Amino acid sequence: MIYGLVLLSCTGHPTEKINGVSFVASREEVAQSHVDPVLDIHANYAAIMPFGFMQDPHTPNLVFDSDRQWFGETRKGAKQYIEMLHKNGVKVMLKPQIWISRGEFTGNMAMQTEADWETLEDSYARFILHYAALAEETHADIYCVGTELATFVKNRPAFWTDLVDRVREVYKGKLTYAANWDEYTNTPFWGELDYIGVNAYFPLCERQNPTKETLRTGWQPWKTKMKELAEQLDRPILFTEFGYRSMDYTGKKPWLVDRNEERVNLQAQADATQVLFDEFWDQEWFAGGFVWKWFIHHDRAGGLADNRFTPQNKPAESVIRQRYAPIKKSSL
Incomplete structure (x- = not known):
C-alpha cells in the first residue's frame, strides 16, 4: 500500500x-512493470484519461469508446488501468477528456446554432454518464466531469448543473471539474462539486532562466485568489493538472504544448516544481494534485534531452519523489 503525505490540520486531524x-x-494494457515507477515516486493517486474525439470546435458530435481508439482511451482500457492501479494501492481519478482534431483548444468549443448546442449536450452527457458508470463500477475515488471547457460552461450553465445531478445518480464518489487556470473563477457550479x-x-x-524567488513571487496573487475562493465556497482546491516543461521560459506560458525548440532547461522545471510544492502542499485549503504527465513506459519517457512536460528521468522526478515520500509517524 502506498501512503501519501500526511499533515495535521489545525484541528489535529490527519489530512492526506x-x-x-x-x-x-x-x-x-498496463502491466506491473508500468506501475512500479509510479510506486517508486510514492504517488498515491493517478488520473486515468479515456478520450472522446471531435472533428472541430463547432461540430457537435462526439465519438468515444470506439474500436479505432487506443486501448487506454476506451472504457475497457480505462477499467484495466484502474484495476491494476487499485491492486497496487493507488487511488484513481477518472477524468474523461475531449480531443479536437489538430489539437485545437477545447476551451474555445462553441456551437453555431441552438440545435447544435442541444446535440452537443446530448452527446457530451452520454460520454460523461458512460464513464460515470465505469467510475462507480470500479470504485474510482474521484470523477472529473469535464476538462477545460470554458465556452461550453459559459454558454450552457443550466446543462452543467443538470449534468452534475445526473452523474450523482450514477456515481456515489467525489466529483470535480478541471477548469483551466484562467477559467476557474467563472465556473458557476463549484458548490455542486467536492473539489x-x-x-x-x-x-x-x-x-529565460527563472529563479525560485521569482517563481515564488509570481505565485502570490494567484495563490491569494484561490485561497479566498476555497474559503468562500468551503471547497478545497485540487490541481487536476500541474507541471512545467523542462525548457527556458518555463514560467512564462506554462500551458504551451507546441513543439517549439526552446533550449532544454532541466533545472528550471525542477525549481518550478519545487516552488509549487512549497507554496501549496502544506496549505489546509489545498487538496493536492496530479503531475502532467506520466507515460507508462518509464524507461523511454522524458530524459535529459527532452523539453516537454513529463518529469520522467529528469531532475524534476527526484523533486516529486521527495515531496510525495511518506512521513514517518513518530510514537508519542
Whole structure:
C-alpha cells in the first residue's frame, strides 16, 4: 500500500494530500512493470484519461469508446488501468477528456446554432454518464466531469448543473471539474462539486532562466485568489493538472504544448516544481494534485534531452519523489 503525505490540520486531524500523476493512455494494457515507477515516486493517486474525439470546435458530435481508439482511451482500457492501479494501492481519478482534431483548444468549443448546442449536450452527457458508470463500477475515488471547457460552461450553465445531478445518480464518489487556470473563477457550479479543480498553468514570470524567488513571487496573487475562493465556497482546491516543461521560459506560458525548440532547461522545471510544492502542499485549503504527465513506459519517457512536460528521468522526478515520500509517524 502506498501512503501519501500526511499533515495535521489545525484541528489535529490527519489530512492526506493527493499526490498524483496523470497516467497517459497507451495502445496496450498496463502491466506491473508500468506501475512500479509510479510506486517508486510514492504517488498515491493517478488520473486515468479515456478520450472522446471531435472533428472541430463547432461540430457537435462526439465519438468515444470506439474500436479505432487506443486501448487506454476506451472504457475497457480505462477499467484495466484502474484495476491494476487499485491492486497496487493507488487511488484513481477518472477524468474523461475531449480531443479536437489538430489539437485545437477545447476551451474555445462553441456551437453555431441552438440545435447544435442541444446535440452537443446530448452527446457530451452520454460520454460523461458512460464513464460515470465505469467510475462507480470500479470504485474510482474521484470523477472529473469535464476538462477545460470554458465556452461550453459559459454558454450552457443550466446543462452543467443538470449534468452534475445526473452523474450523482450514477456515481456515489467525489466529483470535480478541471477548469483551466484562467477559467476557474467563472465556473458557476463549484458548490455542486467536492473539489475546485484547477489546471494550474498560471504564468509566473518572463525570465529565460527563472529563479525560485521569482517563481515564488509570481505565485502570490494567484495563490491569494484561490485561497479566498476555497474559503468562500468551503471547497478545497485540487490541481487536476500541474507541471512545467523542462525548457527556458518555463514560467512564462506554462500551458504551451507546441513543439517549439526552446533550449532544454532541466533545472528550471525542477525549481518550478519545487516552488509549487512549497507554496501549496502544506496549505489546509489545498487538496493536492496530479503531475502532467506520466507515460507508462518509464524507461523511454522524458530524459535529459527532452523539453516537454513529463518529469520522467529528469531532475524534476527526484523533486516529486521527495515531496510525495511518506512521513514517518513518530510514537508519542
